[in-house]
Amino acid sequence: MIATLTRARRTVEAELIAYKRTWRGTVISSFVNPVFFLSAMGLGLGSLVDRGQGNLSVSYLTFVATGLMAAIGMQAGAGDGAHPVMAGIKWRKEFHAVITTPMNPGDIVVGRAVWGTIRLTFIMVVFTIIAGLFGAFDVGTALMAIPPAVLTGIAFQTSMTAFTATREDSTSLTTIFRFAITPLFLFSGTFFPIANLPQAFQWIAYATPLFHGVELVRKIALPGIVPPDVTTLPIWVHFAYLGVMLAVGITLAARFLDRRLRP
Amino acid sequence: MSVSAPTRITPVGKMSDFRAQRIWERNLLVYRRIWKVIFTGFFEPVFYLLSIGIGIGALVGDLTLPGGHIVSYTAFMAPALMATSAMNGAVMETTFNIFFKLRFGNVYQGMLTTPLQPRDIAIGEIGWALFRGSLYTGVFLLVMWVMGLVESWWALMTIPGAVLIGFAFGSVGLAACTFMRSWQDFDLVSLATMPLFLFSATFFPIDVYPPAIQVLVQFSPLYHGVELLRSLTLGIFDPSILGHIAYLVVMGLIGATIASRRLDGLLRK
Amino acid sequence: MTENLVEARGLTKTFGSFTAVDSIDFDIRKGEAFGFLGPNGAGKTSTMRMITTVSPITDGKLTVFGMDPTTEGRDIRRRIGVVPQEDNLDLELTVAENLYVYGRYHDMPRATIRERIDELLEFAQLTDRRKNTVESLSGGMKRRLTIARALINDPDLVILDEPTTGLDPQARHLLWERLYRLKRQGVTLIITTHYMDEAEQLCDRLVVMDQGKIAAEGSPSELINRYSTREVLELRFAEGEQDEAVLRLDGLADSSEVLADRVLLYTNDAESTQRGLHERGVHPEQVLVRRSTLEDVFLKLTGRRLID
Ligand SMILES: Nc1ncnc2c1ncn2[C@@H]1O[C@H](COP(=O)(O)OP(=O)(O)OP(=O)(O)O)[C@@H](O)[C@H]1O
Numbered sequence: 020m021i022a023t024l025t026r027a028r029r030t031v032e033a034e035l036i037a038y039k040r041t042w043r044g045t046v047i048s049s050f051v052n053p054v055f056f057l058s059a060m061g062l063g064l065g066s067l068v069d070r071g072q073g074n075l076s077v078s079y080l081t082f083v084a085t086g087l088m089a090a091i092g093m094q095a096g097a098g099d100g101a102h103p104v105m106a107g108i109k110w111r112k113e114f115h116a117v118i119t120t121p122m123n124p125g126d127i128v129v130g131r132a133v134w135g136t137i138r139l140t141f142i143m144v145v146f147t148i149i150a151g152l153f154g155a156f157d158v159g160t161a162l163m164a165i166p167p168a169v170l171t172g173i174a175f176q177t178s179m180t181a182f183t184a185t186r187e188d189s190t191s192l193t194t195i196f197r198f199a200i201t202p203l204f205l206f207s208g209t210f211f212p213i214a215n216l217p218q219a220f221q222w223i224a225y226a227t228p229l230f231h232g233v234e235l236v237r238k239i240a241l242p243g244i245v246p247p248d249v250t251t252l253p254i255w256v257h258f259a260y261l262g263v264m265l266a267v268g269i270t271l272a273a274r275f276l277d278r279r280l281r282p
Numbered sequence: 283m284s285v286s287a288p289t290r291i292t293p294v295g296k297m298s299d300f301r302a303q304r305i306w307e308r309n310l311l312v313y314r315r316i317w318k319v320i321f322t323g324f325f326e327p328v329f330y331l332l333s334i335g336i337g338i339g340a341l342v343g344d345l346t347l348p349g350g351h352i353v354s355y356t357a358f359m360a361p362a363l364m365a366t367s368a369m370n371g372a373v374m375e376t377t378f379n380i381f382f383k384l385r386f387g388n389v390y391q392g393m394l395t396t397p398l399q400p401r402d403i404a405i406g407e408i409g410w411a412l413f414r415g416s417l418y419t420g421v422f423l424l425v426m427w428v429m430g431l432v433e434s435w436w437a438l439m440t441i442p443g444a445v446l447i448g449f450a451f452g453s454v455g456l457a458a459c460t461f462m463r464s465w466q467d468f469d470l471v472s473l474a475t476m477p478l479f480l481f482s483a484t485f486f487p488i489d490v491y492p493p494a495i496q497v498l499v500q501f502s503p504l505y506h507g508v509e510l511l512r513s514l515t516l517g518i519f520d521p522s523i524l525g526h527i528a529y530l531v532v533m534g535l536i537g538a539t540i541a542s543r544r545l546d547g548l549l550r551k
Numbered sequence: 552m553t554e555n556l557v558e559a560r561g562l563t564k565t566f567g568s569f570t571a572v573d574s575i576d577f578d579i580r581k582g583e584a585f586g587f588l589g590p591n592g593a594g595k596t597s598t599m600r601m602i603t604t605v606s607p608i609t610d611g612k613l614t615v616f617g618m619d620p621t622t623e624g625r626d627i628r629r630r631i632g633v634v635p636q637e638d639n640l641d642l643e644l645t646v647a648e649n650l651y652v653y654g655r656y657h658d659m660p661r662a663t664i665r666e667r668i669d670e671l672l673e674f675a676q677l678t679d680r681r682k683n684t685v686e687s688l689s690g691g692m693k694r695r696l697t698i699a700r701a702l703i704n705d706p707d708l709v710i711l712d713e714p715t716t717g718l719d720p721q722a723r724h725l726l727w728e729r730l731y732r733l734k735r736q737g738v739t740l741i742i743t744t745h746y747m748d749e750a751e752q753l754c755d756r757l758v759v760m761d762q763g764k765i766a767a768e769g770s771p772s773e774l775i776n777r778y779s780t781r782e783v784l785e786l787r788f789a790e791g792e793q794d795e796a797v798l799r800l801d802g803l804a805d806s807s808e809v810l811a812d813r814v815l816l817y818t819n820d821a822e823s824t825q826r827g828l829h830e831r832g833v834h835p836e837q838v839l840v841r842r843s844t845l846e847d848v849f850l851k852l853t854g855r856r857l858i859d
């Protein structure tokens with residue numbers, strides 16, 4: 020276990036080096052985009068919603084900001100598990116190089132998950148502070164919702180890694196983003212309460228991961244929020260769902276990556 | 283009658299001289315293999331439309347537009363999504379795809395050893411982006427109609443309208459693409475398109491903004507695209523529509539001129 | 552009088568302040584195979600690119616088929632086939648599609664192109680690869696496909712920039728044979744190369760370029776006669792003995808070249824030179840007698856070797 024973590028650290032170090040080259044993209048996605056999103060969705064659209072006919076128990080800015088924490092986690096995590104992994108396997112082939120050292124495919128998966136946790140935590144802290152400045156919520160309480168948001172992201176990252184490891188080309192990645200990630204983003208309660216969906220779709224939503232991430236973040240960050248803006252499901256259900264997803268994700272990712280890199 | 287002397291005129295602008303369609307033939311061959319990616323691309327804006335129609339639309343309810351018209355939020359948003367998708371499609375096609383062809387594999391350098399010229403490539407690639415964009419627009423319009431969001435026959439004109447938006451953004455995208463050096467520069471593309479998407483009176487009417495910012499919004503090309511399509515789908519017209527069209531035409535022409543010139547310089551060293 | 556397909560007078564190309572091609576003159580006659588020989592950076596590719604009209608000329612005069620590349624580039628390109636130094640195949644297309652789109656770029660009717668593709672795939676020995684993606688081809692196959700592509704429009708003039716780099720010896724000979732066949736059909740060829748044997752085999756006439764200038768011009772045998780002797784002795788010495796031996800070679804041959812690993816003696820009578828070596832007590836580890844080649848011409852003209 021210790022050995023795995025030490026080796027995983029090598030992956031983290033390698034990522035950190037690559038990160039120095041791509042920092043500009045990160046600044047844009049983690050600082051600039053949240054500011055833009057919160058002001059457009061929270062303030063602009065929020066002014067319409069708050070004077071509109073929907074009766075949310077919190078302001079729309081608050082509602083969206085908490086939803087976005089989980090959704091951003093999903094987007095970043097899924098992104099991390101897709102094209103960079105395909106590049107490691109197929110395009111730049113650095114994973115093939117890595118496994119000629121004492122590192123195993125499993126070490127790569129764990130290492131990338133650890134790196135993802137660091138990166139996501141950083142993104143979330145920045146987002147939470149910015150949203151706090153916008154007046155979305157009390158930053159102190161909201162910071163406690165960061166672990167579930169990061170958990171959501173890593174669960175997606177590892178599951179997506181498992182999926183990518185079984186795919187031949189990037190077409191399938193485009194497809195899964197279009198037919199899984201985008202619909203999840205739009206229909207998991209980030210932008211409007213699940214209760215607005217037709218009953219059948221609500222059941223489907225319960226089965227999907229981002230819904231649990233969004234619920235978890237809201238229930239922790241906003242102690243005052245009440246149904247129907249959130250469901251009555253207990254918090255442990257959400258944790259259990261995401262925890263199982265992460266465990267399955269890591270296991271499958273390690274197995275599929277191993278199969279792919281050492282056929 | 284004078285006897286015509288053997289002249290040596292560079293044939294510019296003659297119809298027989300039009301060669302951009304050769305680029306389309308090539309792209310068609312490529313797309314025949316990856317049609318699935320193209321096809322599934324239709325769904326993305328539709329998902330957005332559904333999400334707004336079912337969820338956010340219910341939160342917002344009806345809107346009163348600056349002119350006093352009352353419309354549902356979904357009907358308000360739909361043309362904005364259409365314009366945004368026309369913008370994104372054109373920008374993606376002319377930046378990502380063309381950057382690849384320009385900087386890797388020297389595909390264009392090869393083409394230029396045949397009768398093709400840089401201008402043919404510029405027109406061909408922009409035209410292709412427009413063609414693809416109009417397909418997406420057509421499908422989106424169909425979905426809008428099914429959802430009962432089309433108020434007027436003028437809505438059919440959104441197809442040429444979206445082509446115009448694609449032209450404006452595609453030309454500028456192509457021009458920008460010639461200045462890009464690495465994949466990292468694409469961060470700047472999203473740095474430009476993201477705020478345009480969020481702040482071009484897409485999600486909410488322009489009068490939500492403070493007056494000073496309203497002036498700023500009017501500089502946004504996407505604002506003009508959104509307003510153009512919105513008046514077409516809602517069937518609400520005023521003279522400002524001419525301004526929107528003019529803005530987009532001028533922007534497209536400037537972009538195409540720069541792109542054509544820059545391509546020439548890059549390819550014919 | 553033979554017709555000149557390409558005429559250059561004072562042809563010059565500069566990149567910024569750097570002069571890549573420095574006021575060169577040459578004529579390429581219809582039906583001949585004309586070579587540009589020279590070391591890296593000599594300006595061969597820059598010259599080729601001006602002839603193919605994709606690189607604007609900086610100064611001087613250039614005509615191709617009697618036309619001006621600046622204003623009539625399109626009509627010139629209609630009649631030429633180009634094999635660039637670096638393959639620029641369309642990676643998003645298959646082998647056959649690469650040929651097909653180039654046919655279309657040349658405005659050829661689809662049916663004609665299809666027939667032509669079959670012939671050319673045969674020519675390039677790629678028939679069983681027609682549906683493969685270009686990515687999956689080996690380097691030599693890509694080169695052959697690039698050459699086939701240059702022939703799709705049945706050109707009068709084919710410009711080949713280092714056509715055989717990356718080919719194995721068998722493929723090189725095959726390509727020479729194909730090029731020879733083209734020449735017999737009346738196609739004019741312009742070839743750049745680093746390989747002496749290639750130039751000697753293929754070219755009727757050639758120019759030797761160095762640092763943007765033409766150092767010599769003529770047929771391979773003319774150049775050898777003019778600038779070199781009939782035979783060459785290549786001497787290799789044991790480790791550390793060369794420097795000392797060189798001092799004793801003075802006046803033994805018409806001329807000599809001292810290279811890092813060997814000494815070349817130019818002579819018209821190899822036997823007597825060899826005897827001279829003996830008399831002076833010079834004992835190389837290895838002595839090789841061979842005919843003079845263009846390599847020697849080049850060495851003579853520039854003091855450098857073609858391929859380092
Ligand atoms: N686009 C360019 N910009 C600046 N300099 C250039 C450019 N193209 C070529 N050069 C320079 O011009 C000189 C001649 O280059 P060219 O490619 O013509 O040589 P070459 O004879 O084909 O060499 P090689 O045998 O290596 O292919 C070189 O010094 C090269 O660096």
Ligand SMILES: [Mg+2]
Pocket residue numbers: 595596597636712
């Ligand atoms: Mg060269």
